[in-house]
Amino acid sequence: MVYAIGATQLGGPDTLVEFDLPPQPLGPGQVRIQVTSAAVNPADVMARSLPRQHGDDSVRVPGMDVAGTITEVGPGVDRPLTAGDAVMGIVVPSGEHGGYRADLVLSARSVTKIPAGLSDAEAATLPMNSLTAQHALDTLALPAGATVAVTGAAGILGGYFVQLAKEAGLVVVADAAPQDEDFVRSCGADEVVPRGDAFVTEVRRLHPDGVDGLLDTAVLDAAVLPAVKDGGTLVTVRGWPGDGTDRVRVAPVFVLNYAEEAEKLDRLAEVAGRGRLTLRVAAHLPAAQAAEAHRALERPGVRGRYVLTFA
Structure with a gap:
């Protein structure tokens, strides 16, 4: 059996409890990972608290970001991954399949090696948010020298976007509260404006x-x-399609569309390994304390990601 954290009912953080679940079968093009770290993201809160599409009572295991060690490689894997490799990966949660479990099967195209010098906890904060930032950049498709703005620039997604936008040669306007301005500038923002009502002005x-x-x-x-x-x-990033006018193109992005963009994930890992993406771990908590991590995530002003550790 496999140790996991999940919920069988909707509700607050205390719905997260420990389970023993059957191992997942390993299929073609997949790898099995012994998970050591799983980042806690806002999407995990929604997985715990939003109604199930099919209304069943099965265990729902959250978690979209993991790091650990490959223990088994399935047939037909065409990526340079072998048993014993330290890797990070993005998870598309569904039922018992989520990042908060000690043994997890993923598509090899959702996994990349952890660069030297990065801890498993740091690596676990990278895949989902950096792929979302890359998806946004690809959707904008702006040439070098163009101007791009970002709200929430001090957050994980916003910070990655600022850094990747600078890698792409864009002029970046970022918002920040006074206590976050130095960090946002350190990410490379060319211009910093106040967050809140004055942003547009x-x-x-x-x-x-x-x-x-x-x-x-x-x-x-x-x-x-x-x-x-x-x-x-x-x-x-939450599906808003626009106001019905066509003055501005409104483009929702969904990271699920990039969950198997292996080459993009490889490049993001390489950029992080060069120190060009700032990986922020707010704290490490044992997986059994997932409820506390969720409570902490919902407090205002959190910078970085809480990371659950699996023995």
């Missing part, structure tokens, strides 16, 4: 016609549309 002060593109990680939706120039693009 300040962006327009710096760029009177608006910016070429914007990633809205703070989920402000329609409130940030005026910051984007006519014909520009707003990328949203």
